[in-house]
Amino acid sequence: MSSERHGRTPNHDLERTLTASGASRKSLAKRINELAKASETPTHYTHTSVGNWLAGMTPTWPTPRLIATVLGERLGQRVTLADIGMAHTEPIKPDNMGLEFPRDLPDAITVATGFWSSMKRRKLPAVMFTTMAMATPMSRWLIQPADPSVANTGGRRVGKNDIAQLRQAAEDAQRYDVKFGGGSSGASLASVVLRDTAAPLLSGTYSDEIGRELFAACAELSRVAGFAAADMHQHGLAQRYYVQALRMARAAGDPALGGYILVTMAIQALTRDEPSAAIDMAQAATERAKHVATPRTLAFYAAIEARAHARDGDRRAAEHALATAETLLSRARPGQDPPWIRYNEFGRLAGDATEAYCDLRMPDKVQQWGTHAALPAGLHVRANGMLLTILARGRLQAGELDEALALTRQAVEILAHVTSERARAHIRAFLSHLTPWQNESKVQATIRYAAAHGVR
Structure with missing residues (x-):
């Protein structure tokens, strides 16, 4: 036995x-x-x-x-x-664990809850990121972005209060992530709540209306967990959280949320320097959600598409997408957006434009947009620190070495308090451009300063 x-x-x-x-x-x-x-x-x-x-x-x-x-x-x-x-x-299969995107909702619940629960049962085996794994989830979401019915008769009845708790957990985890990084203890809250609270609720009893809200809350939690993992360069794990988030968004019948998740995946593709995949994801999100998403949401899709085009070296496409994002954001009105996109104000768009023009090596535009790109300093610590590294690269492109080094020191000081491999990669990217000046004492001093703060 x-x-x-x-x-x-x-x-x-x-x-x-x-x-x-x-x-x-x-x-x-x-x-x-x-x-x-x-x-x-x-x-x-x-x-x-x-x-x-x-x-x-x-x-x-x-x-x-x-x-x-x-x-x-x-x-x-x-x-x-x-x-x-x-x-x-069910035993974990590292190669495809969490990458399945079942057509049938009962199977989707089994896959998602099994994956989330695996975070507790054992140490997660190393999992690889694979761009090809996105083909099935993207195509199935595009073909049918909503399940016909999600009502369920099972365990205890799920209510509005349960959903409110899940949403609050997602907001709390996101707040920790942007301030302290994806490796912070607070950012891990999303994965814990998915495992211990959300998974059992999916087997409960709920109406179609409550079920849609439940799946939407689970989708946002899984997206936040994925973003935290990606921030630590755990890309295989992040991809799996994102795939399950997209499947939950389909169950929620929320194409705008599904598009937001897909665009978050595009950000991961950019982190991995895969701009073509990022373009596909951002454009797919816009195509599916353009008639239902709010202007603020669509503006975010367009801004990330612009960054992807810029990384791909296509200035014309990048500037067209940026203009689209700016127009859409001007149409945004208070009170019409879901909570997960309300942060997308002009300062955020300016930050995306700054990074796009840095990739296009247009330092004047980097400086122009960068003056408008700061986010609330007390909350968006990581974003503001990374922005300084982008501005530093722009100053270096303009031949202003001293100013570039000063900006980098500021970035290092800020990001020293953030647990984020992505942020450290931004600093390393700047330092890699200093090779022509590597023998200058001030450059060597900056490199030593970064190393003293954990960036080598």
């Missing part, structure tokens, strides 16, 4: 499904033993074993799959691991 792990609470999902099937504990155990024997992995479960499972003990794999199979036979329908409260038990 397989060994078992203890759970903390009774398994009400298993109890409910077992009762609905009409199977007795004894008959369930007997049929599981038959299936296990047929697969040459014999077990010797009894009605006592089933009682232990109902009390909260979890059998090791593949017994949970056999339980679902037996109950499915009795009910005449597919029973998922989530239906029996064991979504977390």
Whole structure:
């Protein structure tokens, strides 16, 4: 018999499904033993074993799959691991873990909750980022951005208060991330809430209306968790959080949120220096959400597309996208936007334009836009520190070495208090451009200053 792990609470999902099937504990155990024997992995479960499972003990794999199979036979329908409260038990497959984008919602819930729960069960194995893995999620979201119905009858009833708590957790984690970096303890809140709170709620009871809100909250939490991982250059992990966020947005029936997630993925592609992929993602988001997203949201899509074109060396396309973003942002009105995009003010757009023109090596434009690009200093610590490194690169392009070095020292001082590999990469990118002046004492002093603050 397989060994078992203890759970903390009774398994009400298993109890409910077992009762609905009409199977007795004894008959369930007997049929599981038959299936296990047929697969040459014999077990010797009894009605006592089933009682232990109902009390909260979890059998090791593949017994949970056999339980679902037996109950499915009795009910005449597919029973998922989530239906029996064991979504977390399926073994992790590092190569495709979290990258699946199932068409059917029950399967999507199983994949998402299984991935989120894996963050607790064991140390996450190294996972690779792969651009090709985005083909299926993008195409399926573009073809059908909303599931037809998401109402569910399961565990305890989910209410507005549950959703409010999830949304607040996402906002709190985001606030920690932008101030202290993706590696801060506060930024990890999103992954913890997904694992411990959101995952069980998805197996609860909710109407279609409440369900849509629940999936939207889960989508934003998964996006925030992905952004924090990407900020630490854990790109394979971030990609998986993003894919599940996009699937949750589809269940929410919210194309604007789905587009926002896709554009966040475009930012990751830019971090990885894959501008072509970023362009595709930003344009796909705009095409799908252009009739439903607010002007402020569409302006963000366009700004990130502009940065991608600039990184790709296409000045004309970049400036067209920037002009579009500026026009859209001028149409934004207070009170019409979802909470996750309200931060997108002109200062944010100016920051995107500054980085775009830096990639295009147009230092005058970098200086022009940079004067408008500061965000609230007490909150957006990382963004303001990274902006200083971009301005420093612009000054270096203009031949103003002293000013560039001064800006970099300011950036290092600010970012020393932020746990962010992405921010450190910005400093390193600037330092890499100092090679022609590497023998000058002031350049060497700046390099030593950065190293003393953890940037080498």
